[in-house]
Amino acid sequence: MSKAVAIIVQIAGLYIIYLLGTLIQNTFNLFIPGSVIGLVILFAFLSLKLVPENWFKQGVGFMIKHLPFFFIPATVGVMSYAYVFEGKGVLLVFIGLLSTALVMGISGVVAQWMARRREAAHE
Amino acid sequence: MNSLLLASAVIFMTILIYQGALFVYRRFRRIYTAPIILSTVTIIILLLVFGLSYDTYMLGGRWIDHLLGPAVVALAFPLYQYRDLLKKMLLPILVGTSVGAFIGVTSGLLLSKWAGFSELIIHSIVPKSVTTPVAMSIAESSGGVMPLAAVFVMIAGIGGVLIHPVVMRFSRLTHPLGKGVGMGSASHAIGTATSMERDPLEGSVSTIAMVLSAVIVSVLAPGLTLLFM
Numbered sequence: 001m002s003k004a005v006a007i008i009v010q011i012a013g014l015y016i017i018y019l020l021g022t023l024i025q026n027t028f029n030l031f032i033p034g035s036v037i038g039l040v041i042l043f044a045f046l047s048l049k050l051v052p053e054n055w056f057k058q059g060v061g062f063m064i065k066h067l068p069f070f071f072i073p074a075t076v077g078v079m080s081y082a083y084v085f086e087g088k089g090v091l092l093v094f095i096g097l098l099s100t101a102l103v104m105g106i107s108g109v110v111a112q113w114m115a116r117r118r119e120a121a122h123e
Numbered sequence: 124m125n126s127l128l129l130a131s132a133v134i135f136m137t138i139l140i141y142q143g144a145l146f147v148y149r150r151f152r153r154i155y156t157a158p159i160i161l162s163t164v165t166i167i168i169l170l171l172v173f174g175l176s177y178d179t180y181m182l183g184g185r186w187i188d189h190l191l192g193p194a195v196v197a198l199a200f201p202l203y204q205y206r207d208l209l210k211k212m213l214l215p216i217l218v219g220t221s222v223g224a225f226i227g228v229t230s231g232l233l234l235s236k237w238a239g240f241s242e243l244i245i246h247s248i249v250p251k252s253v254t255t256p257v258a259m260s261i262a263e264s265s266g267g268v269m270p271l272a273a274v275f276v277m278i279a280g281i282g283g284v285l286i287h288p289v290v291m292r293f294s295r296l297t298h299p300l301g302k303g304v305g306m307g308s309a310s311h312a313i314g315t316a317t318s319m320e321r322d323p324l325e326g327s328v329s330t331i332a333m334v335l336s337a338v339i340v341s342v343l344a345p346g347l348t349l350l351f352m
Contacts, residue, residue: 011190011193014193014194014196014197015190015192015193017193017196018192018193018195018196021192021196022192031257031260031261031341032257032337032338033195033254033256033257033337034192035191035192035193035195035196035256036195036254036257036334036337038192038193038195038196038199039195039196039198039199039202039330039334040199040334041196041199042196042197042199042200043199043202043203046199046200046203047203047206053200053203056197056200057200059197060197060200063190063193063194063197064194064197064198064200064201064319064326066141067194067315067316067319067320068141068157068158068159068162068313068316068317068320069137069138069141069158069162069187070187070188070190070191070194071159071191071280071312071313071316072137072141072159072162072163072166072184072187073137073180073181073184073185073187073188074188074191074255074273074277075159075163075277075280075281075313076163076166076167076170076177076180076184077177077273077274077277078163078167078274078277078278078281079167079170079171079177080176080177080270081270081271081274084271084274088238091238091240092235092238092240092244092248092275092278093278093282095231095234095235095238095248096231096248096251096275096278096279096282097278097282097286098230098234099226099227099230099231099234099248099251099252099279100227100251100252100278100279100282100283100286100309100310101286101289101290101309102226102227102230103223103224103226103227103230103252103305103308103309104223104283104286104287104290104291104294104305104306104308104309104310105290105291105293105294105296105305106222106223106226106294107219107220107222107223107226107304107305107308107309107332108219108291108294108296108301108302108304108305108308109294109295109296109301110215110218110219110222110223110304111215111216111218111219111220111300111301111303111304111305112215112219112296112297112298112300112301112302112304113301114214114215114218114219115212115215115298115300115301116298118211118212118214118215
């Protein structure tokens with residue numbers, strides 16, 4: 001099997017798991033998106049050794065390497081809402097950025113501090 | 124037939140622009156040349172120049188968008204590879220992410236409330252730090268607007284990628300665990316994609332933080348909104 005075919009078949013496999021996740025979400029009316037449920041399913045499959053790693057290796061490698069590409073259509077969507085940020089709306093961009101910076105900095109500092117303490121305790 | 128041709132052209136152009144952005148990024152590594160940012164800006168400018176709408180772009184764009192689901196599923200793989208280390212560090216990740224979720228919801232809510240924005244906007248900004256589908260359903264159930272919530276999710280995602288070098292330097296984040304929790308908690312999957320490019324361990328931590336954050340924010344948001352509004 002050539003590499004390109006392997007990648008395409010494996011991505012199809014990932015797609016099926018994603019569909020399964022979506023099915024579970026819809027059936028049980030969950031707020032967690034199907035893609036995240038699919039992530040948990042694949043993790044469980046791998047952990048329980050139900051599927052061998054090399055079944056997905058190339059497809060996963062390709063998708064993760066080009067992860068930003070798959071977000072492009074979603075991020076381009078911002079253009080439709082440019083009007084929200086006219087005038088006083090500019091403030092919303094600053095609020096969004098400030099809040100994002102606070103989350104990133106503080107959550108990171110807390111996790112890093114705890115992680116370093118654990119590492120020190122194990123040494 | 125015509126729309127099929129247009130869709131193919133859009134997909135082809137998007138791949139070309141993405142490849143071009145990767146090329147630029149490899150030679151000129153700045154945060155604003157990150158492929159996601161450079162590609163998005165280039166495409167928006169092209170659409171505006173040629174007078175094309177987002178709906179027209181999405182004739183092809185939705186096919187790429189379809190692959191976002193399986194791309195998120197793929198994140199299970201590095202998570203599995205680092206499972207032993209992650210298991211040992213689950214508590215720091217969980218606590219860091221919970222703190223982040225609390226700060227994200229409260230700061231977004233209070234800042235936009237003090238600035239005097241309408242409830243419609245406040246409810247849409249609250250869930251911005253989590254992945255789009257979750258954010259949209261949180262916003263909807265509290266009285267926000269779904270597309271607007273999606274825009275704030277993009278601000279947290281793209282904005283987070285843009286400002287993360289400054290934030291990380293300022294808060295002295297050097298450990299992959301701290302960086303990953305920060306990126307995943309603040310900028311969901313877009314932050315995770317950026318982390319994954321740099322370091323698979325940081326990316327895996329970011330993946331966990333992103334998933335946990337989606338759950339924690341959906342539980343926290345309704346209560347905190349009630350408390351502060």
